[in-house]
Amino acid sequence: MSHAVSAGHDERAAAVVATGVTRVFRDGAREVHALAAVDLRVAAGEFVSLIGPSGCGKSTLLRLIADLDTPTSGTLAVFGRSPREARLARDYGIAFQQAGLLPWRTVRANVELPLALAGVGRGGRRERADELLHLVGLTDFSDHHPDQLSGGMQQRVAIARALAESPSLLLMDEPFGALDEMTREHLQSQLLRIAAETKAAVVFVTHSIPEAAFLSDRVVVMSARPGRIRTAVPVSLDRAVAGAGPDAADELRNAPAFFEAVATVREALRGGHGDALGVDAP
Amino acid sequence: MKGVARQVLPPVILLVALVALWQAAVAAWRIPAFVLPGPAAIGEQFRTYAGPIGSAAAVTGRNAAIGLIVGAVLGILLAVVAALVRSIDVLAEPLVAALSVVPIVALAPVLYSMYGAASEQARVIVAALAVFVPVYVNTLRGLRQVRPVHRDLMRSLAARPAQVARTVTVPTAVPFVFTGLRLASSLAVISAIVAEYFGGPRSGIGSFITTAAAGSNYAQAWAYVLGGIAVGLVFYGATSVAEHLVARRSGP
Numbered sequence: 001m002s003h004a005v006s007a008g009h010d011e012r013a014a015a016v017v018a019t020g021v022t023r024v025f026r027d028g029a030r031e032v033h034a035l036a037a038v039d040l041r042v043a044a045g046e047f048v049s050l051i052g053p054s055g056c057g058k059s060t061l062l063r064l065i066a067d068l069d070t071p072t073s074g075t076l077a078v079f080g081r082s083p084r085e086a087r088l089a090r091d092y093g094i095a096f097q098q099a100g101l102l103p104w105r106t107v108r109a110n111v112e113l114p115l116a117l118a119g120v121g122r123g124g125r126r127e128r129a130d131e132l133l134h135l136v137g138l139t140d141f142s143d144h145h146p147d148q149l150s151g152g153m154q155q156r157v158a159i160a161r162a163l164a165e166s167p168s169l170l171l172m173d174e175p176f177g178a179l180d181e182m183t184r185e186h187l188q189s190q191l192l193r194i195a196a197e198t199k200a201a202v203v204f205v206t207h208s209i210p211e212a213a214f215l216s217d218r219v220v221v222m223s224a225r226p227g228r229i230r231t232a233v234p235v236s237l238d239r240a241v242a243g244a245g246p247d248a249a250d251e252l253r254n255a256p257a258f259f260e261a262v263a264t265v266r267e268a269l270r271g272g273h274g275d276a277l278g279v280d281a282p
Numbered sequence: 283m284k285g286v287a288r289q290v291l292p293p294v295i296l297l298v299a300l301v302a303l304w305q306a307a308v309a310a311w312r313i314p315a316f317v318l319p320g321p322a323a324i325g326e327q328f329r330t331y332a333g334p335i336g337s338a339a340a341v342t343g344r345n346a347a348i349g350l351i352v353g354a355v356l357g358i359l360l361a362v363v364a365a366l367v368r369s370i371d372v373l374a375e376p377l378v379a380a381l382s383v384v385p386i387v388a389l390a391p392v393l394y395s396m397y398g399a400a401s402e403q404a405r406v407i408v409a410a411l412a413v414f415v416p417v418y419v420n421t422l423r424g425l426r427q428v429r430p431v432h433r434d435l436m437r438s439l440a441a442r443p444a445q446v447a448r449t450v451t452v453p454t455a456v457p458f459v460f461t462g463l464r465l466a467s468s469l470a471v472i473s474a475i476v477a478e479y480f481g482g483p484r485s486g487i488g489s490f491i492t493t494a495a496a497g498s499n500y501a502q503a504w505a506y507v508l509g510g511i512a513v514g515l516v517f518y519g520a521t522s523v524a525e526h527l528v529a530r531r532s533g534p
Contacts, residue, residue: 068434087440094438100431104453113449117441 014077015169015201016042016065021074023060033226034060037074040220040229044168047195047202049212049219051265057227058205062173065203066094078169090118092169093162093200097177099154101146107157108133108142114164132160135194152183159191163198170195170202176211188214189249192239209269213261214253221268231268235261319501327505334490335509342486343513345402346474349409350467350517356410357417357466358459364418365425382415387473390480402485405477412473413466417459424458425451460525467517475510487513 018040025032035057042048050058063069064076067083078086086092093114101110111132112125120128133139136156146154155175162170176184188211195202206212212219219233237257252258301321307313308320315323328335364371386408393404428451436446478488487510494503 063434066434066438068437087438090440092438094435096431096434098429098431100429100435102432102450102453114439117439117445117449 013044014041015044015046015079016040016203017077018061018065019075019077021061021064021071021076023057023064023069024072035064035071036226036228038227038229042169042201042203045199045201047204047215047217049204049206049216050222051206051209051212051219052222052227052230052269053224054207055227056222056224058222059173060227062171062203062205066092066171086169090114090165091167092171093165093167094171095155095158095162095173095175097174099146099151099158101154101157101161103146105145106142107138107144107146107149110146110157111160111164113161118165128164129160132163135163135197136160136190150183152179152187155179155187156190159194163194163200166198168200170198170200172202172204174205174207177207184208184211185249185253191215192249196239209262209265210253213258213265219261219265221265230271233261233264233268237261315500316498319504323501324504324508327499327501328508331502331505335487335506338485338487338490338506339509339513341402342471342474342478342488342510343516345405345477345486346409346470346513346517349406349474350413350470352406353410353413353470354417354463354466357414357462358421361418361421361425364422371422378415378418381411382419386411387476387480390477390482394481399481400483402483404482405474405486408477409470409473412469416465416469417462420458420462420465421455424455427454427458429454456528460521460528464518464521464525467521468514471510471514471517475513 018038021035021038021040022033023035025034038057038061040048040061050061052058060069064071065078065083067087076083079091081089081091101107102113105113108126108129111129115125115128129142130139133142136159138153138156138160141149141153146157149157159175162172176187179187191202192215202215204212204215213235214237216235219235221230221233222228223230235257237252237255239252304318305320305322308318313320360374364374389411390404390408393407394401397403432450432454433446436450441449474486475488475491478486479492482489484490484493487506491503491506491510494500494506
């Protein structure tokens with residue numbers, strides 16, 4: 001609570017502010033420190049990836065932001081409110097590693113689910129679902145059931161569902177983790193385009209270094225047991241072109257800045273020291 | 283249509299062949315009627331007693347139907363309560379386990395003395411008890427099948443408990459409820475018929491089977507058995523149709 005958080009910024013505008021967040025799981029007499037004193041600030045519209053070895057608490061941190069779990073100590077703010085208030089106000093959209101679609105509903109009905117729960121009328125739901133399905137390129141599949149779609153398509157439906165209420169924060173827990181490399185790169189480009197179009201801040205959990213470097217304004221590198229933030233690597237790529245097409249995205253993946261970021265993140269993941277590493281590290 | 287014919291035709295041909303074989307065996311080896319009457323004799327008795335068999339089937343079917351509905355409603359309601367209140371689940375678990383190993387038709391004679399020999403009540407209760415167990419067990423299991431990712435999703439969407447129940451919990455449980463109901467529908471008919479063996483009014487399929495067999499009218503007893511099979515098939519068919527209708531709208 002005594003931690004100074006990026007002085008000079010308007011704190012209310014920040015999408016996420018975590019201050020000294022700790023999460024301890026109790027397994028009988030044993031205590032597992034999933035997160036230890038994590039400080040993190042995600043600005044509005046910023047794309048931040050959380051990367052680290054399994055067990056580093058990156059998913060735990062995401063669940064805390066989403067109010068699917070509560071911190072043992074420390075404070076969290078989502079757009080200046082508590083995570084609980086933010087959840088009840090539906091400030092964020094979330095996508096999980098499993099698409100988690102309701103198999104008995106059509107693709108359209110799955111995308112409409114958040115709107116239906118919020119009490120949006122039939123016409124409004126329909127119109128918004130059409131927009132979203134167009135955005136993720138699944139207009140022709142709106143009347144299919146999830147089991148008729150490939151894994152990549154299901155994940156796109158899940159992203160459309162997360163965007164249903166036009167959230168200014170998108171939480172994503174390894175959404176492309178179970179997909180093949182081709183589909184993955186394709187969806188990454190689409191996600192960049194969507195993030196640019198919606199101007200939403202994104203907190204993206206991943207264990208893929210290239211994925212984190214390609215997508216993020218900033219890659220937050222975490223270490224395990226106890227889970228803490230080791231360093232944050234800023235990545236400057238001209239992502240505005242990434243949505244233009246596969247060629248533009250490939251070009252971005254061949255840019256020196258991209259390789260540099262990949263190398264820096266890899267180095268940070270490997271190095272056991274807590275010191276911050278700059279982008280100019282080898 | 284061609285697919286249906288391919289599915290339906292082979293078992294029908296097999297059935298006709300078996301019946302023909304049965305008739306031929308009975309005729310060839312002159313098997314006495316008390317061992318096994320021929321299908322022709324049974325069919326003849328079935329036609330002669332079509333009226334009484336029909337009304338007996340109606341009585342047994344009514345007992346089984348009321349038992350099925352009462353047992354299923356109780357099973358589903360109690361499963362919902364047990365899913366909501368952990369302590370009730372803990373309390374009910376050993377009772378249901380005990381109930382599931384009790385040969386429930388064994389209660390019939392006791393119930394006849396409770397409700398009087400002229401009452402159908404005992405048979406309905408036996409059927410309801412037999413139905414209750416599989417419906418309760420399967421419904422409770424179904425209500426517990428909500429996937430963690432769906433639970434997280436509904437929480438992230440700030441869904442109210444009633445919305446969670448309607449959009450996730452119930453649709454997840456429905457196929458399990460129908461597994462229970464399919465088991466229960468045949469149990470209801472079996473229990474209603476067997477309960478009649480132990481006494482009560484001479485009204486249903488079971489009572490007439492015992493009466494006919496005791497009077498050495500073997501072909502007639504078999505004709506009533508045929509009636510019992512018909513009741514069982516009607517119940518199975520009705521449950522399957524209901525499952526099909528519901529599953530199309532909400533099942534996974």
